[in-house]
Amino acid sequence: MGSRLSLRGLALGYLTVLLVFPLGMVGYRTFEHGLNAAWNAATTPDAVHAFWLTLLMVAVAVPLNTIFGVGAALLIARREFRGKALFNAAVDIPFAVSPVVVGLALILAYGQPGWFGKDLAGAGIQVIFNPLGMIIASIFISLPFVVRETVPVLREIGTEQEQAAATLGARSWQTFWRITLPAIRWGVAYGVILTTARVLGEFGAVSVVSGKLVGKTETLPLHVQTAFEDFNLAGAYSAAFVLALMAFVAVLSMQLLKGRETA
Amino acid sequence: MSIIVEGVSKAFGDFQALDDVSLEVPDGSLTALLGPSGSGKSTLLRVIAGLEEPDSGAVLISGEDATRLPVRRRGVGFVFQHYAAFKHMTVRDNVAFGLKVRRRQRAEIRARVDELLALVHLEGFADRYPAQLSGGQRQRMALARALAVEPRVLLLDEPFGALDANVRAELRAWLRRLHDEVHVTTIFVTHDQEEAMDVAEQVVVLNHARVEQIGSPREVYEHPQSEFVMRFVGPVTEIGDGLVRPHDIDLRLDPDDGGLEAMIERVVHLGFEVRVELTLASDRRLWAQLTRARATELELEPGQIVWVRPDRSPSSAADGEGSAARPGVGIAGELGD
Numbered sequence: 001m002g003s004r005l006s007l008r009g010l011a012l013g014y015l016t017v018l019l020v021f022p023l024g025m026v027g028y029r030t031f032e033h034g035l036n037a038a039w040n041a042a043t044t045p046d047a048v049h050a051f052w053l054t055l056l057m058v059a060v061a062v063p064l065n066t067i068f069g070v071g072a073a074l075l076i077a078r079r080e081f082r083g084k085a086l087f088n089a090a091v092d093i094p095f096a097v098s099p100v101v102v103g104l105a106l107i108l109a110y111g112q113p114g115w116f117g118k119d120l121a122g123a124g125i126q127v128i129f130n131p132l133g134m135i136i137a138s139i140f141i142s143l144p145f146v147v148r149e150t151v152p153v154l155r156e157i158g159t160e161q162e163q164a165a166a167t168l169g170a171r172s173w174q175t176f177w178r179i180t181l182p183a184i185r186w187g188v189a190y191g192v193i194l195t196t197a198r199v200l201g202e203f204g205a206v207s208v209v210s211g212k213l214v215g216k217t218e219t220l221p222l223h224v225q226t227a228f229e230d231f232n233l234a235g236a237y238s239a240a241f242v243l244a245l246m247a248f249v250a251v252l253s254m255q256l257l258k259g260r261e262t263a
Numbered sequence: 264m265s266i267i268v269e270g271v272s273k274a275f276g277d278f279q280a281l282d283d284v285s286l287e288v289p290d291g292s293l294t295a296l297l298g299p300s301g302s303g304k305s306t307l308l309r310v311i312a313g314l315e316e317p318d319s320g321a322v323l324i325s326g327e328d329a330t331r332l333p334v335r336r337r338g339v340g341f342v343f344q345h346y347a348a349f350k351h352m353t354v355r356d357n358v359a360f361g362l363k364v365r366r367r368q369r370a371e372i373r374a375r376v377d378e379l380l381a382l383v384h385l386e387g388f389a390d391r392y393p394a395q396l397s398g399g400q401r402q403r404m405a406l407a408r409a410l411a412v413e414p415r416v417l418l419l420d421e422p423f424g425a426l427d428a429n430v431r432a433e434l435r436a437w438l439r440r441l442h443d444e445v446h447v448t449t450i451f452v453t454h455d456q457e458e459a460m461d462v463a464e465q466v467v468v469l470n471h472a473r474v475e476q477i478g479s480p481r482e483v484y485e486h487p488q489s490e491f492v493m494r495f496v497g498p499v500t501e502i503g504d505g506l507v508r509p510h511d512i513d514l515r516l517d518p519d520d521g522g523l524e525a526m527i528e529r530v531v532h533l534g535f536e537v538r539v540e541l542t543l544a545s546d547r548r549l550w551a552q553l554t555r556a557r558a559t560e561l562e563l564e565p566g567q568i569v570w571v572r573p574d575r576s577p578s579s580a581a582d583g584e585g586s587a588a589r590p591g592v593g594i595a596g597e598l599g600d
Contacts, residue, residue, distance in 0.1 A: 160343050160345065160347035161347050161348075161349055161350075163314055163334070163341070163343075163347065164341065164343060164347040164349075164405075164408075165349075165360065165364075166314075166333075166334040166335050167312060167313075167314070167334055167335070167337075167339055167340065167341040167409070168335075168340075168360050168361035168364065168408065168409075168411075168412055169335045169336075169361050169364050169365055169412055170335060170360070170361075170364045171335065171364070174364050178360070178363075178364070179349060182351045183350065183351060
């Protein structure tokens, strides 16, 4: 009993020192001068722009990675093809490579001196130092989540229900929508939330390709840094608080999903 | 609808699951595919359903070549050993699935599902989820789901394998009655010879990817065409170099009646039958199955010397396992050691 208590105390203490206290300080600093001051700091034009740009990243990257993720998971769990092991490993590259390297790679490929940069510029498309490049970076770094959450669920449910649907006359798309997707929905949802959280918070890769143009290519995490470097502490704290709040909502919804899953 | 399987072979990597298998299932019949695990019986069923594609050979359903036909167009109802229930759907939605994907009228679906739930005695369970049903109920739901689309052929893969013994016996009897009512050509896979004998009109015995014998339950029991079938479909004991059913052995007290001298090791009373374990002069062991009346008449005791005589000629054990089925085996084994 005593050892269990002390273990719990240790775990709580660890979390407090590493998470609760620092995040609590962000909250405290944000509202130090009252609600009004916090609201004003959080709603400067640059901050609002950063907020909407962050949501845009989420709105584009999350649906794309969800569709790709479910498709890739089906390929990995249900099909046999040449190069499958390679494909499976490639999906994990974003987990393994440092985000800064990802950003740099995108500049090399799509920047002005890059391989496709001139052709793209000729076509009037600017990727680097533009939201487009930031979206690509976001998609890149958050790509594995839906795949990795969905593959084990697909393996666990097995193929019998899908085979049963086929013997009952269902076409493959009917089987997917009516049988497979409902069976894997919590796994996919879990992956979607992790993807969202990652895109919200991404700093490194997005920072490298953004050029940090205030009011143009600045997401909330970048805005926090700029504000902090400009000694605009109120702005930094409030933006950080908004970001933490969004992440908190994402994680909370994940917990709620988990509860439903086991129910 | 009749089913004809012609020279079907199927390998999974190095493992030969089916090797040149042919058989015919008459229209409206109830056929059992019987064999040990790994004999290829489930693979054969899945080839007929279209869930596996054969490497060679053909499957004909009511005269039509169905070998390359996709599963959903074969008109087969398939029941899986582990039910394959759609977990996120109610019993009603499970049974209605095949009709829904066919875009039938809602009222028609409702009426048909009610009818089927009555047929499988699940009337009160329409709004439950599969997780709230017992194993036997789930399997009955799976049957109703398969029957909903009015399949030409009903295929059952070890349908009672995951159930308790008493539920299994009950469902077995029920499947027979159901077959008498709906008359759909039915094939079921089992490794349980008693189940095959009890339910089926025709038994196909498979071993090592090949058909050993096809016949009525009585034929395969009384006239097994190979040692494998002899051993698999019923109890056997060795006498000399031959195999014989223990209930075909008679024990005599008088040496003048002929037979082999043996000493009784044990007499086991199993209710309606008596099992007598014996050792021959050659030290080989065998056992005999006697009725209670016969055992009482003989007053058998351990240690007693008796003379063992098979009522039927034993089939030769030299007729090796895995040999192709051929008619009219039943070679009389040499008596005497």
